[in-house]
Amino acid sequence: MRKRLLSGMRPTGPLHLGNYHGALANWVRLQQEYDCFFFIADWHALTSDYEKPDRIRGYTYDILLDWLSVGLSPEQSTLFIQSQVKEHAELYLILSMITPVPWLERNPTYKDQIEQLSSKDLSTFGFLGYPVLQAADIIMYKPFGVPVGVDQAPHVEITREIARRFNHLYGPVFPEPEVILTDTPKLLGTDRRKMSKSYGNAIFLSDPAEEVAAKVATMITDPQRMRKSDPGNPEICNVFDFHKLYSPPQFVAEVDRRCRSAEIGCVECKRRMAEGLNAFLAPIRETRRHYQERPDRVEEIIAAGRAKAQQTARRTMDEVRAAIKL
Numbered sequence: 001m002r003k004r005l006l007s008g009m010r011p012t013g014p015l016h017l018g019n020y021h022g023a024l025a026n027w028v029r030l031q032q033e034y035d036c037f038f039f040i041a042d043w044h045a046l047t048s049d050y051e052k053p054d055r056i057r058g059y060t061y062d063i064l065l066d067w068l069s070v071g072l073s074p075e076q077s078t079l080f081i082q083s084q085v086k087e088h089a090e091l092y093l094i095l096s097m098i099t100p101v102p103w104l105e106r107n108p109t110y111k112d113q114i115e116q117l118s119s120k121d122l123s124t125f126g127f128l129g130y131p132v133l134q135a136a137d138i139i140m141y142k143p144f145g146v147p148v149g150v151d152q153a154p155h156v157e158i159t160r161e162i163a164r165r166f167n168h169l170y171g172p173v174f175p176e177p178e179v180i181l182t183d184t185p186k187l188l189g190t191d192r193r194k195m196s197k198s199y200g201n202a203i204f205l206s207d208p209a210e211e212v213a214a215k216v217a218t219m220i221t222d223p224q225r226m227r228k229s230d231p232g233n234p235e236i237c238n239v240f241d242f243h244k245l246y247s248p249p250q251f252v253a254e255v256d257r258r259c260r261s262a263e264i265g266c267v268e269c270k271r272r273m274a275e276g277l278n279a280f281l282a283p284i285r286e287t288r289r290h291y292q293e294r295p296d297r298v299e300e301i302i303a304a305g306r307a308k309a310q311q312t313a314r315r316t317m318d319e320v321r322a323a324i325k326l
Contacts (some may be wrong), residue, residue, distance in 0.1 A: 003144035005030055005180070008039040008082065008137060011059035012049065015066040016202035018187055018195035021245070022149055026182045028071040030147060036077040037141050037309065040064065043082050043089075047130045048113070048120060064298065066205050069288035080305035082137065087313035091136040091320060098165055099132050107131055108154055135159040138177055140313050145178035153179050170323040173316075185245060188238050190219045206288060209278045216242075216274040221266045228265035239266070239273055246276035 007027065009015075015024070030036055040063050045056045060081060067079060082088055104110065105128070114122055138146055138159050146156050156179045163174040188194060189201025196202060203215050221239050225232040234240035234256050243252050251272070258264035291298055 002033070002035045004035040004037065004141060005145055005147060006037040006039075006138055006141050006143040006177075007147050008041045008044075009063060010041045010045045011056055011063050012045055013059055013197040014062050014204045014206050016195055016197065016204045018189075018202065019066075020070060020205060021187050022184045023147070023182065024067070024070050024072070026147055027077075031073060031076045034144075037080070037143070037312075038067070038072065038077055039080050039082050039085075039137065039309070041082045041134075041137065043133065044130060047124070047127045047133075048117060048122060050124070050126070051120075061298075062206070064302070065288050065291055068291050068298075068301070069205065069284045071287075074301045074304060078305050078308045079301060080309040081302065084302075084306045085140075085309045085313050087310070087317045088133070088136050088140060090317060091140055092133045094320060094324065095136055095162055095166065096129060096132050098169060099129075099135075099162055101128075103158060103161060104128050104131055107158060109151070131155055131158045132162065135162040139163050139174040140316050141309075142175055142316065143177050144175075145180040147180040147182050149184060150181055153181065166323075173319050173323050186241050187245070188241070190215055190238075192220045192238050203277070205281065205284055207281070208285075209281075212278055212281065213271075213274045216270050216277065217267075219270060221269070222259075225266070229262050231262045232259040232266075234259050239270055242277065243269075243273050246280050247273060248276070251276075 007023070009019070009023070027036065027038060040060050042056050042060050045059070046053060049056065064079065064081075068074075072079060110128065110131075113127075134155055135158065138156070139162075146159075148156060156177060160176040163176050166174060189196065189199055190203070191199070191201045193199055193201060203212060207215070216239075219239050219242075222232045222234075222237045224230075224236075237259070240252075240255065240259070243255055247255070255264065255269060255272075259269065
């Protein structure tokens with residue numbers, strides 16, 4: 001029996017290169033070694049987008065296409081939609097009865113999101129309590145671990161605390177999941193800020209080749225290099241970081257040398273990088289097109305993932321109800 005892993009994503013828009021290198025590439029690798037459950041957290045999207053829920057369904061489908069296009073396999077992993085497994089809501093309700101409010105209020109991500117999303121009214125029970133729903137999502141499947149970036153590690157720690165408290169009150173039902181930190185390469189948006197849909201600086205996995213080239217053309221390079229004749233510093237150039245991911249190693253070395261000696265200008269450098277990036281994205285676009293043309297197959301994948309997740313969730317909830325004498 002392979003150890004189980006679980007992780008998920010909120011459907012807030014199409015996925016971009018930051019999502020790929022921050023999570024998806026690692027998921028594709030992990031599915032070769034572990035029994036993986038990956039879910040689209042559409043209920044979680046409601047915690048911040050409850051005023052405009054009409055977009056969540058479309059984003060959910062888009063994310064599933066993105067997952068399939070990068071190589072997540074329904075034959076190797078269980079891919080499912082959170083809201084289709086109603087047991088998540090039941091476990092969330094039960095865990096909310098035992099979770100102390102101070103645990104939620106001290107969550108650093110909660111405080112950060114309140115500040116960053118100041119344009120939204122997030123003074124709701126759902127937003128405060130989303131770590132409890134996340135805990136239910138995770139421990140429902142009793143995973144060995146949860147692969148996350150370092151910024152998400154506090155969420156898993158709250159999950160461990162909630163599982164520990166349940167076990168203390170009602171007996172050992174839930175193992176405490178391990179935090180599996182993932183290394184992510186440095187990859188900023190086109191404006192040198194963190195790549196984000198909300199910043200308008202993202203390159204999406206589904207972008208056509210011409211749109212990728214246009215976005216790359218706007219990327220900020222070495223801010224101290226004003227003219228082509230000025231020597232550049234690749235170490236502080238975002239385009240060079242992309243080269244290291246998408247260009248052949250010999251060309252990366254060539255760009256490093258020619259940039260420092262002012263033998264290559266930023267326009268040519270960007271053009272060559274866009275070629276390498278589009279070559280990387282070409283098979284992803286092709287696989288996405290394959291599934292877009294076969295909606296019935298996508299629905300089959302959704303149904304199969306739902307069935308397998310429900311089977312596991314129902315077993316867990318039988319144990320939970322027995323433990324709390326309901």
